[in-house]
Amino acid sequence: MKLSQFKFNLPDDLIAKYPAKNRDESRLMVINRKTGDIEHKVFKDVLEYFENKDVFVFNDTKVFPAxxxxxxxxxxxxxxxxxxxxxxxxxxxxxxxxxxxxxxxxxxxxxxxxxxxxxxxxxxxxxxxxxxxxxxxxxxxxxxxxxxxxxxETPIPKYLGREEEEEDKERYQTIFAKNEGAVVAPAAALHFSRELLKRMEIKGIDFSYITLHSGLGNYRDIDVEDLTKHKMDSEQMLITPEAADIVNKAKEKGANICAVGTSVMRAIETIVSTDGKLKPSEGWTNKFIFPPYDFNVANRMITNFHLPQSTLLMMTSAFGGYDLIMDAYELAVKEGYKFGTYGDAMLII
CATH class of the missing domain: 2.40.10.240 (QueA-like)
Known part of the structure; x- marks a missing residue:
């Protein structure tokens, strides 16, 4: 794949400068990889697509005032x-x-x-x-x-084009942030409210928490047309035996495993055994995922709408299928979805 294949026209006014009023009330585009169907929902509707014993894998990194x-x-x-x-x-x-x-x-x-x-x-x-x-x-x-x-100050992205405001201290942080070390928030997880997590628990959905300290490499411009020549920055990660166990047991039972965000997907694809099991690990990853790529652990993914030619868009395209995701992005622009860290979300099933 080439860098130029991930270019698309994104009007400035579609980059969300501020978060939605309530965490779980941003828009949600649901993409079915088998049928190619696309649905338009509200984020808290994500619950409709999961059942008892399915697992959500979250990144519990905590952003510090960098x-x-x-x-x-x-x-x-x-x-x-x-x-x-x-x-x-x-x-x-x-x-x-x-x-x-x-x-x-x-x-x-x-x-x-x-x-x-x-x-x-x-x-x-x-x-x-x-x-x-x-x-x-x-x-x-x-x-x-x-x-x-x-x-x-809270290190909100430069592309927001504004100074830090009081609400950023809370909103540029997930509600389960625990392990300090990130300078970039795991954006997909910002949509989860305490109420939504409670409803998920009541439905019997399990949670696995891993840590990946996201760095500024997420925003670094790629300066090579041939993607095989791009080198990702290394990021520190931790997958505990408990977190790996939750995922592996669910996989054995045929439950859905949903990676919440590109940082989670990167981490779990870095430390996977040949038989598709997640392994406990403490170390670093510089894994760069772009199409074509065979995923081993998660069969579902939640992510935000990313900026043109970003590594985050490339990973999303690898998971959802290049043509389907680029068509979905074209539709998102037409329908006025919001892009970036504080933007709307996508569920790929």
């Missing part, structure tokens, strides 16, 4: 620092992106917060935009993290 604004020493120039991941807790070392990158060199000090309450020193240049920062802080690790996060 976007900071600071000033460079001497010049006072405003610098945006995007925290990617902690490299060393004891030394307060972080892997970060800086913008504008050209102004930041090794040895520069950056100041954050009122009265410059937090100071960091640039100690390494890893890429053109990437840096390693050492935060100069004397207190215990917990106190440092708490102070650092108090200075940060």
């Amino acid at each position: 976007r900071l604004y600071g000033n460079k020493e001497k010049t006072g120039a405003k610098i945006e620092v995007f925290l990617l991941r902690e490299l060393n807790e004891e030394l307060h070392l972080w892997d970060v992106l800086v913008d504008p990158a050209r102004k930041i060199r090794i040895g520069n000090k950056l100041y954050f917060g009122e009265n410059d309450s937090m100071v960091a020193e640039v100690i390494d240049n890893t890429t053109s935009r990437g840096r390693t920062l050492r935060f100069l802080y004397d207190g215990p690790a917990e106190e440092f993290k708490s102070t650092l996060y108090s200075l940060g």
Whole structure:
């Protein structure tokens, strides 16, 4: 497959800048892979397509306030620092992106917060935009993290074209977020409300929680036409024995396994045995899924409507079938579905 095959015209006004008023009341497009039928529903109707003992696999990663604004020493120039991941807790070392990158060199000090309450020193240049920062802080690790996060903002995607607002703190986070480490929210899971989860439980649907800390690689532009040459960024993941067991037992009984989001699908396809069983694992994945691809674990998938030429659209096309998904996207544009992190959802069965 080529990059250009995933291009489509997406009007700017179809990118959702804000979440739906209620989590489970966005629109839902249901696509049947066998028949090619497409239905238009409300998200909470997802319950109609599942039965007792079916399993939903969720990503319980928690987004941390990764976007900071600071000033460079001497010049006072405003610098945006995007925290990617902690490299060393004891030394307060972080892997970060800086913008504008050209102004930041090794040895520069950056100041954050009122009265410059937090100071960091640039100690390494890893890429053109990437840096390693050492935060100069004397207190215990917990106190440092708490102070650092108090200075940060919710890292809503840049393509929303707006600043963080108060509601983003809650809405750019799933209701079951637990394991901190993501800078990108698992968008498909943002549609689940407490009420919907309760109704699913009452129906006898089981939940399996895995962790994949989604990174900015989800938004990185692909700069090669030949998709086999694209390299995905690595993301940290954890699949516990309990999570794997729930999925494997359901599969043995012939129940439906629904991957909630592309991050879940990536993780479970990374750690699967030759007989289609999910294996417990703690590690990293840089798996890139695009058509054609044979899926081993889930037979259903919930995902949002993704931007043109994104790796997320490519995975969705691999699962739903390229022609069917691209036709569905054309229909979604015509019908005014909302795209992106805060947009509407798609269920592929």
